[in-house]
Amino acid sequence: MRLVSIDIDGIERPGAVLHGPDGVDRVLDLGAGTPSATLVQLLADDAALATARAAIDRADPVTLPRLADLRLAPPVRPLTILCLGYNYGGHIEGHTEGLVEGDQGEEAPPYPNVFIKTANTIGGPHDPVVMPPAATDVDYEGEIAVVIGRTARNVAEADALAHVAGYTLFNDVSDRGWQDRSSQWALGKSVDGFGPLGPWIVTADEVPSLAGRQMEVELNGVVTVRASTDAMVYGVAFLVHYLSQIITLQPGDIISTGTPARSVQAQSAHRPLADGDTVTIRVTGLGELTTTFVR
Amino acid sequence: MRLVSIDIDGIERPGAVLHGPDGVDRVLDLGAGTPSATLVQLLADDAALATARAAIDRADPVTLPRLADLRLAPPVRPLTILCLGYNYGGHIEGHTEGLVEGDQGEEAPPYPNVFIKTANTIGGPHDPVVMPPAATDVDYEGEIAVVIGRTARNVAEADALAHVAGYTLFNDVSDRGWQDRSSQWALGKSVDGFGPLGPWIVTADEVPSLAGRQMEVELNGVVTVRASTDAMVYGVAFLVHYLSQIITLQPGDIISTGTPARSVQAQSAHRPLADGDTVTIRVTGLGELTTTFVR
Numbered sequence: 001m002r003l004v005s006i007d008i009d010g011i012e013r014p015g016a017v018l019h020g021p022d023g024v025d026r027v028l029d030l031g032a033g034t035p036s037a038t039l040v041q042l043l044a045d046d047a048a049l050a051t052a053r054a055a056i057d058r059a060d061p062v063t064l065p066r067l068a069d070l071r072l073a074p075p076v077r078p079l080t081i082l083c084l085g086y087n088y089g090g091h092i093e094g095h096t097e098g099l100v101e102g103d104q105g106e107e108a109p110p111y112p113n114v115f116i117k118t119a120n121t122i123g124g125p126h127d128p129v130v131m132p133p134a135a136t137d138v139d140y141e142g143e144i145a146v147v148i149g150r151t152a153r154n155v156a157e158a159d160a161l162a163h164v165a166g167y168t169l170f171n172d173v174s175d176r177g178w179q180d181r182s183s184q185w186a187l188g189k190s191v192d193g194f195g196p197l198g199p200w201i202v203t204a205d206e207v208p209s210l211a212g213r214q215m216e217v218e219l220n221g222v223v224t225v226r227a228s229t230d231a232m233v234y235g236v237a238f239l240v241h242y243l244s245q246i247i248t249l250q251p252g253d254i255i256s257t258g259t260p261a262r263s264v265q266a267q268s269a270h271r272p273l274a275d276g277d278t279v280t281i282r283v284t285g286l287g288e289l290t291t292t293f294v295r
Numbered sequence: 296m297r298l299v300s301i302d303i304d305g306i307e308r309p310g311a312v313l314h315g316p317d318g319v320d321r322v323l324d325l326g327a328g329t330p331s332a333t334l335v336q337l338l339a340d341d342a343a344l345a346t347a348r349a350a351i352d353r354a355d356p357v358t359l360p361r362l363a364d365l366r367l368a369p370p371v372r373p374l375t376i377l378c379l380g381y382n383y384g385g386h387i388e389g390h391t392e393g394l395v396e397g398d399q400g401e402e403a404p405p406y407p408n409v410f411i412k413t414a415n416t417i418g419g420p421h422d423p424v425v426m427p428p429a430a431t432d433v434d435y436e437g438e439i440a441v442v443i444g445r446t447a448r449n450v451a452e453a454d455a456l457a458h459v460a461g462y463t464l465f466n467d468v469s470d471r472g473w474q475d476r477s478s479q480w481a482l483g484k485s486v487d488g489f490g491p492l493g494p495w496i497v498t499a500d501e502v503p504s505l506a507g508r509q510m511e512v513e514l515n516g517v518v519t520v521r522a523s524t525d526a527m528v529y530g531v532a533f534l535v536h537y538l539s540q541i542i543t544l545q546p547g548d549i550i551s552t553g554t555p556a557r558s559v560q561a562q563s564a565h566r567p568l569a570d571g572d573t574v575t576i577r578v579t580g581l582g583e584l585t586t587t588f589v590r
Contacts, residue, residue, distance in 0.1 A: 079374075080413045085479065113477035116411040116485065118375045120542055132449070134540035153487075154427070178541060182408035184380065185479060190411065191541040192448075245429035246473060246486040247415055 001056065002200040002287070003030075003166070005039045007073040007124065014039040015070075016052060017200055020061035027067050028059045040076045040252035043149045043165035043201070074124045074197045075168055076147055076252040081121065081195065082243060083143070083172055085113040085185075087258025089231040112234045112242060117172070118190040125198030128292045129173055131273065135191050137177035138273040138293065141259035142217035142225055142281035144210060145170035146236050147201050152249040160240035163249065166201040167210070169281045169289040170256045176272075196291040197254070206285075210236060213284040215260060220278055227260030229283075296351065297495040297582070298325075298461070300334045302368040302419065309334040310365075311347060312495055315356035322362050323354045335371045335547035338444045338460040338496070369419045369492045370463055371442055371547040376416065376490065377538060378438070378467055380408040380480075382553025384526040407529045407537060412467070413485040420493030423587045424468055426568065430486050432472035433568040433588065436554035437512035437520055437576035439505060440465035441531050442496050447544040455535035458544065461496040462505070464576045464584040465551045471567075491586040492549070501580075505531060508579040510555060515573055522555030524578075 002017040006027065013031030020026050030052050031037055042048050086109050123129065131138050149165025173195065179188025210229045217225035234242075239255050249255075262270070273279075275295040282288040297312040299322065308326030315321050325347050326332055337343050381404050418424065426433050444460025468490065474483025505524045512520035529537075534550050544550075557565070568574075570590040577583040 080415065082413075082481075085477075109477060111476035113479055114482050115479040116413060116481045118377075118411060118542060119414075120375065120545075132541060134449075154429075175541070181406035182380075182404060183478065184408055184410040186377075186411045186481075187409050187538070187541060192543050243482070246427060246470070246482060247413060248487050250415075 001053065001203045001206070003039055003042070003075065003203065004067075004198070004200045005073040005075045007071040012038055012073045014042045014052075016056050017067055018056065018059060018061040018064065022062060025067040026061045026064035027070055028056060028064055030055065039201070043147070044251040072125050072199055074122050075199075075201045076197070076254065077119070077122055078252050078254045079119060079250060080247065080253040081117040081119065081256070082247075082254070083115050083117060083189070083256040084234065084239070084258035085115060087112065087233045088227060088260040089233065109233070112239060114243070115185050115189060117195055120192050121190055121195030123193045123196040123291075125196065125289055127193065127196065128294045129193050129196060131293060131295055132191065135175040135178065136272065137175055139174050139176050140217070140219070140273065140279040140291075141172040141174065142215060142279070143170045143172055143256045143259050144215070144229070144283055144286065145197065146240070146255040146257065148240075148249045148253040148255070149204070149251055151251065152240055152244040155241055155244045157237050157241040160237040160244070161204065163240055163244075164204045164236065165251070166203040167207050167286055168198055168201045169283060169286060170254065171196045171279060171281060171289065171291055172256055172259060196289060198289055199287055202286050210257075213286070216282045218280040218282070219266070222266075224262050224266030225260050226263065231260060232257060296348065296498045296501070298334055298337070298370065298498065299362075299493070299495045300368040300370045302366040307333055307368045309337045309347075311351050312362055313351065313354060313356040313359065317357060320362040321356045321359035322365055323351060323359055325350065334496070338371075338442070339546040367420045367494055369417050370496045371492070371549065372414070372417055373547050373549045374414060374545060375542065375548040376412040376414065376551070377542075377549070378410050378412055378484070378551040379529065379534070379553035380410060382407065382528045383522060383555040384528065404528070407534060409538070410480050410484060412490055415487050416485055416490030418488045418491040418586075420491065420584055422488065422491065423589045424488050424491060426588060426590055427486065430470040430473065431567065432470055434469050434471050435512070435514070435568065435574040435586075436467040436469065437510060437574070438465045438467050438551045438554050439510070439524070439578055439581065440492065441535070441550040441552065443535075443544045443548040443550070444499070444546055446546065447535055447539040450536055450539045452532050452536040455532040455539070456499065458535055458539075459499045459531065460546070461498040462502050462581055463493055463496045464578060464581055465549065466491045466574060466576060466584065466586055467551055467554060491584060493584055494582055497581050505552075508581070511577045513575040513577070514561070517561075519557050519561030520555050521558065526555060527552060
């Protein structure tokens with residue numbers, strides 16, 4: 001299933017995206033019978049998921065509203081957002097994570113390099129990123145985010161995927177100026193709205209593995225990143241296991257799996273994001289997330 | 296006022312601590328008329344604060360339950376926890392923040408070194424810190440935490456203190472092993488329960504400045520840190536201003552102002568915390584917070 005959070009006048013309801021025989025994506029409102037349920041509550045509830053599947057099977061897509069006519073909220077609103085640095089082959093340890101082009105032969109870091117973004121960063125798939133006056137060196141990153149569905153505490157690697165609800169796309173927007181002011185990247189990563197998430201969660205049953213997927217990131221329509229998920233250093237099951245040894249992961253929490261390096265051409269043309277720039281992240285089978293940056 | 300969050304069978308209600316004529320601290324339940332209000336809601340509401348003050352003035356402390364007989368929750372449950380590294384003179388930039396003894400002549404860092412703890416770290420003043428098997432190098436730090444009362448977004452330094460509800464104590468517990476695994480300290484700082492907070496919030500009207508206060512931290516009754524808040528590098532008004540340029544601070548969010556260096560003797564006797572250790576943080580006018588560490 002592709003599950004979304006529909007924003008109806010500020011109330012968020014879960015929905016499923018159905019691809020109609022007319023080739024148009026349409027949305028089935030899954031909150032109709034249970035108006036208080038959010039998508040994260042649905043993801044954590046086997047019976048509700050089964051009911052949702054049955055409703056999808058019964059639905060006639062052509063009668064449903066078009067996805068393009070709805071406003072989407074972030075699919076989840078995580079309390080905890082854990083992000084990976086240097087998690088694709090090709091990165092080297094530079095002073096600015098995500099900016100430095102590396103050798104494919106670079107050794108993997110001995111442990112995952114994990115940083116935190118605060119909850120104020122999360123934005124919906126239709127929200128622009130508003131760059132505040134203090135952020136003058138704004139940069140984008142395209143990532144696959146793991147969405148936790150079941151509470152994960154000290155889980156073995158072999159059991160870890162049972163705690164994953166699904167996958168979505170995440171733009172780990174950063175202000176490199178604030179990021180580089182001190183040893184800890186925290187502030188450069190945690191600017192209000194610097195975490196567009198979505199557009200939907202592809203449920204884990206449809207993603208047995210992230211392997212073999214193509215990721216592309218475009219800036220204003222020009223591809224700047226093209227990579228295979230096969231270059232990912234630490235995989236999903238290991239990360240859930242590793243992190244759950246010390247942090248109880250809750251439904252709706254996300255682990256963002258890191259960004260691949262940019263092409264040499266893109267890196268040499270690099271400049272801070274400016275008013276009106278758009279960034280699109282596209283991953284095989286997971287959809288695409290386009291964000292506009294404004295001042 | 297000294298304000299607490301009382302835990303009554305899992306329901307948290309705001310309360311005020313009154314020092315009775317018999318020398319005993321007692322607690323006035325401020326949630327009696329408004330059972331849904333939490334302490335953070337009270338802190339953000341001028342009218343409710345005035346009502347609370349009037350109720351305190353009318354109360355006869357001797358008739359109230361003793362503080363020692365109540366269970367306290369964390370005074371607030373922050374969504375965002377921002378912590379300062381190297382924010383007292385005497386620290387030098389070492390590979391392990393908070394562990395390295397420095398020269399008093401050390402230059403201040405050019406910008407505040409800010410890191411994040413996740414929300415799962417917050418513990419109440421009576422909660423033990425349960426060290427999970429994976430955390431084998433656990434360490435304590437004693438800090439003063441600023442509690443935000445009014446939403447702060449892009450506030451000038453001159454206006455910043457109007458957004459502060461008050462002050463409490465915070466033990467920035469860390470696992471140095473996880474902290475040192477990579478460049479980012481995030482995981483070593485974010486273990487479940489590694490952030491005891493409390494016991495109360497001293498409201499800002501009673502704390503015109505943090506200057507001139509003595510901080511002591513004891514491990515098993517032996518003083519290991521003794522410092523004056525005058526050695527603080529970046530002060531409260533600047534920090535609220537600085538952070539609010541990029542992060543909208545919400546009521547209940549905390550900014551922890553950093554830990555002073557340990558005494559040379561304490562540092563030379565340093566070992567990881569073990570089952571049964573207790574740590575007390577004590578600051579003039581702000582009270583004391585004692586935490587037991589267990590395996």
